[in-house]
Amino acid sequence: DQQVKQNSPSLSVQEGRISILNCDYTNSMFDYFLWYKKYPAEGPTFLISISSIKDKNEDGRFTVFLNKSAKHLSLHIVPSQPGDSAVYFCAATHGSSNTGKLIFGQGTTLQVKP
Amino acid sequence: DVKVTQSSRYLVKRTGEKVFLECVQDMDHENMFWYRQDPGLGLRLIYFSYDVKMKEKGDIPEGYSVSREKKERFSLILESASTNQTSMYLCASTGQFPYEQYFGPGTRLTVT
Numbered sequence: 001d002q003q004v005k006q007n008s009p010s011l012s013v014q015e016g017r018i019s020i021l022n023c024d025y026t027n028s029m030f031d032y033f034l035w036y037k038k039y040p041a042e043g044p045t046f047l048i049s050i051s052s053i054k055d056k057n058e059d060g061r062f063t064v065f066l067n068k069s070a071k072h073l074s075l076h077i078v079p080s081q082p083g084d085s086a087v088y089f090c091a092a093t094h095g096s097s098n099t100g101k102l103i104f105g106q107g108t109t110l111q112v113k114p
Numbered sequence: 115d116v117k118v119t120q121s122s123r124y125l126v127k128r129t130g131e132k133v134f135l136e137c138v139q140d141m142d143h144e145n146m147f148w149y150r151q152d153p154g155l156g157l158r159l160i161y162f163s164y165d166v167k168m169k170e171k172g173d174i175p176e177g178y179s180v181s182r183e184k185k186e187r188f189s190l191i192l193e194s195a196s197t198n199q200t201s202m203y204l205c206a207s208t209g210q211f212p213y214e215q216y217f218g219p220g221t222r223l224t225v226t
Contacts, residue, residue: 009154032211034212041123041219041220042220043118043217044204044217046214046215049212049214089156089157091215093211093212093213095212099145099162099164100144100162100211101145101147101162101213104157105156106154107156
């Protein structure tokens with residue numbers, strides 16, 4: 001049972017344009033969502049997060065949008081840069097969990113072309 | 115600066131060997147995790163631990179075991195390595211909610 005899904009395995013965009021990465025979830029108990037970025041041969045690094053009490057969170061070029069009714073979140077990168085080329089994972093959790101467990105999506109590989 | 119370290123970046127082992135992967139965190143985190151990452155399959159949770167000597171199975175525990183004798187250290191053990199355990203292994207730790215996990219650099223394990 002895949003509770004967090006990233007249905008696009010890959011995405012290719014031109015430098016300077018917007019990248020939009022999508023993520024869907026099924027568990028309505030999730031109340032906190034995170035995005036991680038992973039370069040080859042490195043561990044994932046935290047990028048941005050959003051609480052379920054918000055519908056938008058912005059950090060520089062990165063914005064995450066949350067649509068609770070649709071159980072959908074998206075990560076917008078504007079403008080996209082070649083250094084953004086990486087695998088992006090979305091993850092979800094809920095505050096009633098006391099184990100720190102995150103549920104990860106399968107990842108989307110973003111390629112930003114110069 | 116938070117830090118999660120893993121004992122090896124690259125490891126090559128033979129089928130049937132016992133393999134130890136060690137992870138150390140310096141953030142006094144209660145929770146630690148072992149994942150493997152394979153193309154198209156994302157991050158799959160093998161085992162996690164929410165306290166010293168406590169462990170729980172993740173989604174794919176078969177063929178693996180873990181040990182957590184000290185809070186800062188979490189070891190993954192492959193009792194008898196097989197070629198289908200060739201993968202990137204990632205360790206992570208986290209404290210309290212909202213559970214932002216900090217990852218180590220990963221160990222690329224090849225079993226021949």
